[in-house]
Amino acid sequence: MSNNWQQNSRHTLKDASSCNDFFQSQKFQDKTFPIKIPLEFAKIIDKNNPHDPLLKQVMPNVAIKTTKQDISGFSISPLEDEKNMPVAGLIHKYPNRVLLIASRVCAIHCQYCFRQNFNYGKHDALSNYPAIASYIQINPQINEVILSGGDPLSLSDEKLAQLIQKIAKIPHIKNLRIHTRSAVVTPNRITQKLIDTLTQSKLNMVLVTHVNHANELSSDFAHAIKKLNGITLLNQSVLLKGVNDNVSTLSALSMGLFELGILPYYLHLLDKVNGTQHFLVSDKNAQQLHKVLQKQLSGYLVPKLVKDENLDSKTWL
């Protein structure tokens, strides 16, 4: 495996056939949301365990049919992102912050992803940046920009640095938050150039990793993330049935993250996108689990349990 993340991104399992070869299995089948698993992530999956919690996140469930019709609260676009987009590529739900769709690409395809049907072609923040900058300029109450996607770290170092520099020129923007799953699934994405960009910016920088299970915390990730000490490191997870819906797994994740200097921040309930019913943990079970977690862990290790409602609300449960 090369140290060059852009070369490694070509070493990716992208269909059922290559997955079945790699995992010596016949269980992968292609579905509408394409398979994408970087080899670095595939290699930390236990090939002998059909219930491996990392495998479950990336293997399409063919027993569940995707449909355009709403099935008991599930839909194509549960958060209705497009209703909160005053400008293409920019989501504005809360007064002080906006989210930019910085990239349509991800290093991995998480089969529970709520943006798996999102129209990225229509909403690219980079190509529409002049209009986005104008919108932010005339809204001085906005003090934070969040880069999301897709995965903003799928941009080249140069493009990302340019985007951050442009954002930093807007006087009322103080904080920049980057949401990424690349950091954990392809740790060599944390390049020296990226580290320089994040640590030398005048903006207060927050990197939010997306890790769902302690098994994802590889030694390569541990090595890479330590280099980002000095910026605020938070983690968000999605509560996924059969992956991390028990107290011991979530405790191990919080402890493992903290060892690496990352604070557990959010534990999201599943956003109900069609075809993901098998991942759903009920609100009641989630709340019970969270209560036990609060007893077992110090407060700073307990992520906030949150549920995104459509349109503009996030509920803390």
Ligand code: SF4
């Ligand atoms: S990395 Fe994030 S945006 Fe990409 S598929 Fe996974 S959850 Fe969705």
